[in-house]
Amino acid sequence: MTEQELRLAMAQAVDAVHMTKPLAPSITNFVTVDFVANAQLACGGSAAMVYLPDEGEFLAQGQAMYLNMGTLMPVYEQTIPRTVQALAAAGTPWVLDPVGLGIGSLRTWLLEQCKEAKPSIIRCNASEAIALAQLWNLTTDQESGVRGVDSTDSVEDAEAAAVALARFTGGAVAVSGELDLITDGKQIAYVQGGSELMTCVTGCGCALGGVAAVYAAVTDPFVAALTASALFDLAGVRAALFSTGPASFKVQFIDALYNASANDVANVPFSVKEV
Numbered sequence: 001m002t003e004q005e006l007r008l009a010m011a012q013a014v015d016a017v018h019m020t021k022p023l024a025p026s027i028t029n030f031v032t033v034d035f036v037a038n039a040q041l042a043c044g045g046s047a048a049m050v051y052l053p054d055e056g057e058f059l060a061q062g063q064a065m066y067l068n069m070g071t072l073m074p075v076y077e078q079t080i081p082r083t084v085q086a087l088a089a090a091g092t093p094w095v096l097d098p099v100g101l102g103i104g105s106l107r108t109w110l111l112e113q114c115k116e117a118k119p120s121i122i123r124c125n126a127s128e129a130i131a132l133a134q135l136w137n138l139t140t141d142q143e144s145g146v147r148g149v150d151s152t153d154s155v156e157d158a159e160a161a162a163v164a165l166a167r168f169t170g171g172a173v174a175v176s177g178e179l180d181l182i183t184d185g186k187q188i189a190y191v192q193g194g195s196e197l198m199t200c201v202t203g204c205g206c207a208l209g210g211v212a213a214v215y216a217a218v219t220d221p222f223v224a225a226l227t228a229s230a231l232f233d234l235a236g237v238r239a240a241l242f243s244t245g246p247a248s249f250k251v252q253f254i255d256a257l258y259n260a261s262a263n264d265v266a267n268v269p270f271s272v273k274e275v
Helices: 003-020 033-042 054-060 078-092 105-114 126-135 157-171 196-200 204-216 221-241 246-259 262-267
Strands: 067-068 094-097 122-125 171-174 180-183 187-191 270-274
Touching: 003 105, 003 196, 003 204, 003 221, 003 270, 033 157, 033 204, 033 246, 054 078, 067 078, 078 105, 078 204, 094 171, 094 204, 094 221, 105 246, 122 126, 122 204, 122 221, 126 157, 126 171, 157 171, 157 270, 171 204, 171 221, 180 221, 187 221, 196 221, 196 246, 221 262
Parallel strands: 067 094, 094 122, 122 171
Antiparallel strands: 171 180, 180 187, 187 270
8 A cells, every 4th residue: 555545545434433332341451451441442342351261252242352461360371372263263453462472371372372363463573573483483583672561672673573573463563662663564554653651651562452453443553553563653743742650640641642634643743765
């Protein structure tokens, strides 16, 4: 797509979500579950938070879904594989957030189970993109700088890994950082915006994954990931104008998600290049 075509598709996605309020259930990090749900509601979607295997399988039959690997519970050893299998069988678009990749054997094993189901969107930081591409044997020549849930690699460092992941899945990869990178393996979009305060509030990345799932219910993975990233960068800029610290920023951020129009999101600064 050209930049103009992408901007039109983004505006259409925002309007479609406001009109249809798609349900994008989440199996997500319980540290940030409130933020994820409220972000999904603020952008116009609907939220449902679950963690049991049968609930995951049932909701996998819906419009879209978000799976986040943070703060794993023992039951997730059943929940994640069963839900992923159900998503693949139903052809439901879904978002994977490999947060914390490299911490513990269960998380690594669960992410290995996600490979063949090919998530529609992978939402991650730079180090997680590099580490996931290595785990899935898509790249072999780069070491990841994963440090807990944080990244020590730059978004630019993760470009090759993100492209490899997107080409393998046939979907999109969104790498968050000071400059966000979104790719479908054929094009790369770089989105500008956000605020340093986003790094002071836990859950901005998790919420972004949840909102990407909302948009994935109404448009293709690349447009969905780009729209979600643009919305979050816009909201970060606007929220920072009225904030005095992290707590007020979070409140203002959710309001900014709610108040952003389709035209606002479609006009967020970004550039596109062919891979």
